[in-house]
Amino acid sequence: xxxxxxxxxxxxxxxxxxxxxxxxxxxxxxxxxxxxxxxxxxxxxxxxxxxxxxxxxxxxxxxxxxxxxxxxxxxxxxxxxxxxxxxxxxxxxxxxxxxxxxxxxxxxxxxxxxxxxxxxxxxxxxxxxxxxxxxxxxxxxxxxxxxxxxxxxxxxxxxxxxxxxxxxxxxxxxxxxxxxxxxxxxxxxxxxxxxxxxxxxxxxxxxxxxxxxxxxxxxxxxxxxxxxxxxxxxxxxxxxxxxxxxxxxxxxxxxxxxxxxxxxxxxxxxxxxxxxxxxxxxxxxxxxxxxxxxxxxxxxxxxxxxxxxxxxxxxxxxxxx
Numbered sequence: 001x002x003x004x005x006x007x008x009x010x011x012x013x014x015x016x017x018x019x020x021x022x023x024x025x026x027x028x029x030x031x032x033x034x035x036x037x038x039x040x041x042x043x044x045x046x047x048x049x050x051x052x053x054x055x056x057x058x059x060x061x062x063x064x065x066x067x068x069x070x071x072x073x074x075x076x077x078x079x080x081x082x083x084x085x086x087x088x089x090x091x092x093x094x095x096x097x098x099x100x101x102x103x104x105x106x107x108x109x110x111x112x113x114x115x116x117x118x119x120x121x122x123x124x125x126x127x128x129x130x131x132x133x134x135x136x137x138x139x140x141x142x143x144x145x146x147x148x149x150x151x152x153x154x155x156x157x158x159x160x161x162x163x164x165x166x167x168x169x170x171x172x173x174x175x176x177x178x179x180x181x182x183x184x185x186x187x188x189x190x191x192x193x194x195x196x197x198x199x200x201x202x203x204x205x206x207x208x209x210x211x212x213x214x215x216x217x218x219x220x221x222x223x224x225x226x227x228x229x230x231x232x233x234x235x236x237x238x239x240x241x242x243x244x245x246x247x248x249x250x251x252x253x254x255x256x257x258x259x260x261x262x263x264x265x266x267x268x269x270x271x272x273x274x275x276x277x278x279x280x281x282x283x284x285x286x287x288x289x290x291x292x293x294x295x296x297x298x299x300x301x302x303x304x305x306x307x308x309x310x311x312x313x314x315x316x317x318x319x320x321x
Contacts, residue, residue: 003097003098005097005098009093009097012093013090013093013097016086016087016089016090016093017086017090018086019078019082019083019086019087020083020086020087020090020208022078023075023078023079023083023242024280026071026075026246027242027245027246027249027276027279028249028272028276030068030071030246030249030250031249031250031252031253031272031275031276032269032272034064034068034249034250034253034254034257035253035256035257035268035269035271035272036268037064037257038060038064038253038254038257038258039257039268042257042258042259042260043260045260047060047258047260048260057254057255057258057316057319057320060254060258061250061251061254061316064250064253064254065247065250065251067250068246068247068248068249068250069247071243071246071247072243072244072245072246072247073243075242075243075246076240076243078243079239079242079243080211080212080213080239080240081211081212083208084208084209084210084211084214085211087206087208087209088205088209091206091209107124107125107127107200107201107203107204108123108124108125109122109123109124110122110123110125110200110203110204112195112203112225113222113225113226113227114137114193114194114195114224114225115194115224115225115226116142116225116226117139117140117141117142117146117226118137118138118139118140118193118225119137119138119140120135120136120137120138120193120195121135121136121137121138122134122135122157122200123135125200125201127197127200127201130158130159130161130197131156131157131158131159132156132157132158132166132200133155133156134155135152135153135154135155135156135157135168135171136151136152136153137151137152137191138150138151138152139151147176148176149175149176150173150174150175150176151173151174151176152168152171152172152173152174152189152191153171153172153173153174154168154169154170154171154172154189155169155170155171156168156169156170157169157191159196159197163190164196165190165191165192165193166190166191166192166193167188167189167190167191168186168188168189168190168191169187169188169189170187171185171186171189172184172185172186173186173189194221194224194225195221199217199218199221202214202218203218203221207232207235207236212236212239212240215232215236215239216236218232219232219233219236230291230297231291233297233298233301234287234290234291234297234300234301235287235301236297236301237297237298237300237301237302238283238286238287238300238301238302238304239301240301241301241302241304241305242283244305244309245279245283245305245308248279248305248308248309248312249275249276249279251309251312251313251315251316252271252275252311252312252315253272254316255312255315255316255319256268256271256315258319259319259320279304279308282304282307282308283304286300286303286304287300287301290303
C-alpha cells in the first residue's frame with residue numbers, strides 16, 4: 001500500500017510466492033492426508049478387518065508408498081525447476097514495485113575468480129548485448145606467495161559467439177617483471193577465460209533463484225576459481241533430498257495410524273505436527289553441524305532423510321502386522 005502497488009500486481013506477487021510455501025508444506029500435507037486416511041480406516045475397524053482377511057500391514061502400505069514415491073518425483077521437479085523461476089519473478093517484482101529499481105538483463109560490480117590464479121573485476125555487464133564494461137584481469141603465479149604476473153585493463157570485453165570466447169577492446173596490459181613494469185596498449189585482444197557469457201549473467205543470482213542444473217554449474221564455476229564451495233554443495237544436496245520426505249513421512253503415518261488409539265483425530269494431528277517439526281528442524285540443523293565435520297557434502301545433505309528413513313523402517317518392523 002505504501003508503494004501504491006496495483007491490486008492485480010499484489011495478487012500476482014502472492015501467486016509467485018506460493019511455490020516456495022508449497023515446497024515446505026507438501027510433506028506436511030501428505031503426512032496429514034495419510035494419517036487421516038489410514039486413521040479413518042483404523043477407527044472404523046476396517047484395518048482390523050483387512051488383517052483378519054489375511055492382508056498384512058505391508059500390503060496396506062504398498063499403494064500408499066507408491067503414491068509417496070510419485071509425489072517425491074513430482075516435487076523434485078517442482079522444487080528444482082518451478083520454484084526457482086517463481087522466486088526469480090518474486091525478486092523481480094520486489095525490485096520493480098517495492099524498491100523502485102529498474103530491472104534489466106544486467107549485473108554490476110562483479111568480482112570473481114576465473115581460476116585459482118586469476119581475478120576478474122567487471123564494473124557493468126549487459127547480458128542482452130553480451131558486453132562487459134570497465135574490465136580488470138589480474139593473473140598471479142602459482143607460488144606459495146602469489147606474485148602478480150600481469151594486469152589487463154580494458155574499456156570493454158565482448159563475447160564472440162563464433163569464436164566462443166571473449167575479446168577485450170581498447171585497453172592496456174601491464175607485465176610485471178622482477179625489476180620493472182612493461183605497459184602495452186591494444187585495440188583488440190582475445191581473452192581466454194573459463195566463464196562463459198550465460199554463466200556471467202547468472203553469477204549474481206541467489207541460490208534459491210537457480211534451477212538444480214544452474215546451481216550445479218555455478219558450484220563447478222566457483223570450484224574452478226579456487227573457492228571453497230562446501231557450504232553451497234551441502235545446501236544443493238539438501239535441496240535435492242527434501243522431496244524424498246514425501247515418501248519417508250508416509251512410513252510413519254501408516255504405522256502410527258494403523259493402530260487404533262484413544263483420542264482419535266486429535267492425536268493424529270498432534271503426531272503429524274511433531275513428526276513434521278522434528279524432521280524440518282533436523283533438516284536445518286544438520287547442515288551447519290555437518291559443515292563443521294569432515295563428511296562428504298552429499299552425506300550431510302542427505303543425513304536427515306537417511307536417519308528418518310531408518311527410523312521409519314524400524315517403526316514399521318516393530319508395528320504388529
